[in-house]
Amino acid sequence: xxxxxxxxxxxxxxxxxxxxxxxxxxRMIAAGTNIVGGVNPRKAGRSVDFDGTEVPVFGxxxxxxxxxxxxxxxxxxxxxxAKAAVVEAADAGIxxxxxxxxxxxxxxxxAFLAHARHKGTRVIGPNCPGLxxxxxxxxxxxxxxxxxxxxxxxxxxxGTLTYQLMYELRDTGFSTCVGIGGDPVVxxxxxxxxxxxxxxxxxxxxxxxxxxGGDAEERAAAYIRDHVTKPVVGYIAGxxxxxxxxxGHAGAIVSGSSGTAQAKKEALExxxxxxxxxxxxxxxxxxxxxxxxx
Amino acid sequence: MDLYEHQARQLFEEHGIVVPRAExxxxxxxxxxxxxxxxxxxxxxxxxxTGGRGKAGGVKLAADPAAAELTxxxxxxxxxxxxxxxxxxxxxxxxxxxxxxxxxxxxxxxxRFLAIASAQGGTEIEEVAATRPEAVxxxxxxxxxxVTSATAARIAEAAGLPPRTVDVLVRLWEVLTRxxxxxxxxxxxxxxxxxRIMALDGKVTLDDNARFRQTRWxxxxxxxxxxxxxxxxxKGLNYVKLxxxxxxxxxxxxxxxxxxxxxxxxxxxxxxFLDIGGGASAQVMSDGLSVILSDPAVKSVFxxxxxxxxxxxxxxxxxxxxxxxxxxxxxxxxxxxGNNAARGRxxxxxxxxxxxxxxTTMDGAASRVARLATT
Numbered sequence: 001x002x003x004x005x006x007x008x009x010x011x012x013x014x015x016x017x018x019x020x021x022x023x024x025x026x027r028m029i030a031a032g033t034n035i036v037g038g039v040n041p042r043k044a045g046r047s048v049d050f051d052g053t054e055v056p057v058f059g060x061x062x063x064x065x066x067x068x069x070x071x072x073x074x075x076x077x078x079x080x081x082a083k084a085a086v087v088e089a090a091d092a093g094i095x096x097x098x099x100x101x102x103x104x105x106x107x108x109x110x111a112f113l114a115h116a117r118h119k120g121t122r123v124i125g126p127n128c129p130g131l132x133x134x135x136x137x138x139x140x141x142x143x144x145x146x147x148x149x150x151x152x153x154x155x156x157x158x159g160t161l162t163y164q165l166m167y168e169l170r171d172t173g174f175s176t177c178v179g180i181g182g183d184p185v186v187x188x189x190x191x192x193x194x195x196x197x198x199x200x201x202x203x204x205x206x207x208x209x210x211x212x213g214g215d216a217e218e219r220a221a222a223y224i225r226d227h228v229t230k231p232v233v234g235y236i237a238g239x240x241x242x243x244x245x246x247x248g249h250a251g252a253i254v255s256g257s258s259g260t261a262q263a264k265k266e267a268l269e270x271x272x273x274x275x276x277x278x279x280x281x282x283x284x285x286x287x288x289x290x291x292x293x294x
Numbered sequence: 295m296d297l298y299e300h301q302a303r304q305l306f307e308e309h310g311i312v313v314p315r316a317e318x319x320x321x322x323x324x325x326x327x328x329x330x331x332x333x334x335x336x337x338x339x340x341x342x343x344t345g346g347r348g349k350a351g352g353v354k355l356a357a358d359p360a361a362a363e364l365t366x367x368x369x370x371x372x373x374x375x376x377x378x379x380x381x382x383x384x385x386x387x388x389x390x391x392x393x394x395x396x397x398x399x400x401x402x403x404x405x406r407f408l409a410i411a412s413a414q415g416g417t418e419i420e421e422v423a424a425t426r427p428e429a430v431x432x433x434x435x436x437x438x439x440x441v442t443s444a445t446a447a448r449i450a451e452a453a454g455l456p457p458r459t460v461d462v463l464v465r466l467w468e469v470l471t472r473x474x475x476x477x478x479x480x481x482x483x484x485x486x487x488x489x490r491i492m493a494l495d496g497k498v499t500l501d502d503n504a505r506f507r508q509t510r511w512x513x514x515x516x517x518x519x520x521x522x523x524x525x526x527x528x529k530g531l532n533y534v535k536l537x538x539x540x541x542x543x544x545x546x547x548x549x550x551x552x553x554x555x556x557x558x559x560x561x562x563x564x565x566x567f568l569d570i571g572g573g574a575s576a577q578v579m580s581d582g583l584s585v586i587l588s589d590p591a592v593k594s595v596f597x598x599x600x601x602x603x604x605x606x607x608x609x610x611x612x613x614x615x616x617x618x619x620x621x622x623x624x625x626x627x628x629x630x631x632g633n634n635a636a637r638g639r640x641x642x643x644x645x646x647x648x649x650x651x652x653x654t655t656m657d658g659a660a661s662r663v664a665r666l667a668t669t
Contacts, residue, residue: 080506105474105504106400113405114437143602143633158548163602164656167632182547184476185405211548214402237551240558241567245534248547248569250503251402261555278556280657 002133002176003153003196003203004096004122005072007032009137012064012094014039014085015076017048017057020100024076024141026050031144033137036068062092074130074139075099082126083108090119098139099125099187106250109185116187123187127250129159129179140179142166148173152286153197155190156209157182157216157249161237161279165207168283172290175203182211182249190220198228205231205290207282208273210264212238213251217264225271231289234268234275235282236261295500296343297511300383302496305473306480309465312492316385322367328384329362336384338365342377345497348417350374355387388492393482394455395419396463398441398470400477401434407470409433409441409463411453415482441467458491459483474504522566522589529581531568538563539667541586541595541624543579545570545604553598556656562664565592576612583613584620594666597628598656606630606638614645625666626650629659 011028015021016038029035029050037056038048044059058064061073073094077085082101089097090112097116104126116123124131130140135149142159147166150173156162162179178193180186190208197203206228210217217236224232238247238254239261246253254260265275274289276282297305300318307313317328318341329336340352347353352374356362366382373379395415401408412430414422423430431452435441441449446463450456462483470478477499484492500508526533532547536554540562544550547569554564566586570578579597586595599609609630626649630638639652653659 079503103503105507106476106501107471107474107504110400110406110437118438141603146602146632156548158546158551160544160546160549160600160602161552162548163546163632164549164552164600167600184400184402187405189403209548211551216403219403235552237548237555240536240554240564241551242534242536245567246502247534247551247567248532252547252551277559278657278660279552280655 002136003193003200004124004178005131005133005137005139005176007034007136009072009139010034010036010068010070011137011139012037012039012061012068012070012073013076014061014073014089016040016055017043018076021076022048025055027144028138029053031138032135033139036070037064039064060092061089061094065092065094070094072096072098072139075101077101079103079105083112086112086123087115090116090121093119094121096122096124098128098130099123100128100130100140101125102127104183106184109183113185113187124178125181125186127183128181128186129162131176131178133176134174142177142179146170150174151202151204152207153193153200153203153205154178154207154209155180155193155197157211157251158209158237161209161235164279165209165235165283168280169286172287175200182251184214184251190216191223194220194223194228194232198230203230205233205286207286208232208234208268210234210236211249211252212241212247212261213253213259215258218267221267221271221273224268224273232273233282233286233289234273235279236264236268236275295502295511297498297500298341298343299339299495299497300341301511302498303493305469305498306493306496309469311462311465312490314385314388314492314494316383318381318383319366320370320381322363322370325366325382325384326359326363329356329359332384332386334358335387336362337387338362338369339383339385340369340372340374340379341381341383342374342379344375344377347374352379388484388494389487390482390484391487392485394453394459394484395481396455396459396466396483397477397479397481398435398467404434406437407435409435409449411449411455413454419481435467440471456485456491462491462493469498473498474501474508475499476501522585525588526568526585529585531578531582531585532571533585534567536564536566538565539591539593540663541565541589541592542598543568543570543582543586543595544598545600549598549600553596553656553660556660557596557664560661560664562667565589576615579609579612580616580619583616583622587620587622587624592624594624594663595622595626596659596663597626598659599630601630601632601634601638605634606632607634607641610638610641614641617645617647617650622649624649627653627659627663627666629653629656631656
């Protein structure tokens with residue numbers, strides 16, 4: 001069944017005809033994603049050939065949804081236009097908007113996330129690699145060939161750490177992997193994914209990857225303690241990050257004594273989550289937990 | 295990016311918030327002239343982007359222009375919590391009747407901004423927040439609505455601020471949204487003896503993501519304290535200088551943070567954070583290596599790449615080309631994993647550079663590079 005994305009998902013791409021959009025649409029199609037259209041008002045009515053798959057371009061998200069029954073959109077448009085793109089998708093009533101774009105001003109994110117919430121659209125991201133349900137569908141830029149389908153659910157702020165963990169556990173496989181993004185404000189949180197994985201009959205164990213900044217991991221720990229019965233294994237990056245410096249991701253910053261990796265690790269451990277010291281050790285803990293449950 | 299106090303003051307003034315008369319200088323002689331213009335008696339304030347400045351000796355009252363020159367001379371060039379004082383602001387002293395605290399901060403968990411206000415402002419605000427949280431009002435701001443007069447009145451009432459602060463609260467919200475700020479803080483906001491509401495000190499943090507439409511502070515934003523950070527920024531690299539001896543290059547912010555931690559876990563200290571991003575082209579690799587190798591503190595370098603979208607053979611090509619242009623003088627440990635890792639490793643094997651060795655796992659590479667740096 002997986003979470004948020006299955007082989008039934010019908011996926012639009014906003015910004016499909018741009019460089020990144022073209023590259024990743026091709027990859028998504030190769031991974032089996034049902035890409036039903038692109039959106040670009042200036043190229044409406046045309047179609048784009050991706051190695052033999054003709055994908056129509058629509059003038060708006062609403063038009064694309066009417067024509068195809070799309071329920072997911074992947075957003076690749078540049079930062080200056082991302083707010084308008086997500087607002088348009090939410091106004092059209094799409095169920096899920098996956099915002100890959102990095103570098104969106106926070107005031108814009110705050111505005112489109114509030115609007116999407118109001119309209120009932122789930123947003124994943126911004127500044128995220130998207131999500132993949134291996135063997136079924138891939139919405140975003142996660143390399144589809146890293147891991148097999150399986151029964152581990154993964155939620156992460158970081159793209160490359162997601163890839164690393166997927167690679168370490170490639171033979172065991174994943175139900176769904178969700179990159180929620182490294183910005184200070186994101187649409188889907190660790191908690192949203194924990195709740196979905198807890199309810200997903202195809203997920204046996206959850207991997208939670210966090211990093212410095214904010215208190216999303218501490219909140220996730222409290223949620224796990226109260227609501228999650230499946231085993232959770234965690235990993236936190238940024239123990240050596242200095243205070244007050246942004247480490248790559250806009251949201252990865254320790255402010256004063258808040259947002260530290262140590263505090264997040266302690267909160268997760270207090271909730272019964274095993275936390276690995278390295279990605280490799282984390283993968284070993286996952287395997288140990290899976291074997292212990294058999 | 296944080297603004298200096300005098301820049302925040304300027305923004306406030308432009309939005310119609312009353313601030314003390316003040317001027318900025320880097321010269322003690324000019325400080326004397328400024329003090330004369332401002333009426334003789336002035337407050338001399340070090341311009342540094344850190345809190346607790348007053349307690350660290352960065353804010354002093356000078357009784358006359360001669361004292362202002364002397365005080366400026368004492369403060370300029372000193373170090374306040376690791377920040378060298380390059381300029382001072384001289385401001386007219388204000389007759390303070392009451393001190394308040396107001397700010398708008400990003401509430402990351404709620405995905406919106408939060409107004410924080412207290413009638414107990416001043417340097418002890420953190421103490422007040424810790425010991426008497428009921429004295430600090432926290433009111434969420436509806437993103438669709440912003441801070442209207444009605445919202446501002448609610449904030450003022452919850453915090454016990456006088457009604458005359460409502461106008462300032464609305465204007466501060468305008469500062470926040472028009473400047474694309476993540477934080478606007480006024481502490482203290484004061485009521486003067488003659489009943490005016492005035493912003494005596496301010497902190498503004500701007501959103502780096504909004505630089506494409508907020509070009510005003512461009513040159514200021516590019517100013518780096520560290521020459522290596524400056525060199526890296528000039529090449530468009532995402533680099534943070536740290537205090538250790540192991541240079542680090544990786545792709546992806548999370549993986550690089552993790553790499554620093556794993557190296558630290560092996561008993562060495564990372565010398566930097568450097569994320570070369572998903573693309574990891576030969577040019578970026580060579581730019582990154584040259585910055586790291588020019589750091590005299592670096593004793594060994596860890597190149598940690600997971601080939602996701604990028605194939606490892608392309609990364610290996612980049613490293614080989616970088617080796618020819620940069621000519622390293624310190625040992626490199628390279629770990630390539632993921633997409634086309636075997637081909638990438640073969641390319642580095644074929645190059646057989648005497649200072650480059652490969653490791654197949656991240657943990658193994660970290661322990662090797664730590665040993666190279668510490669022995």
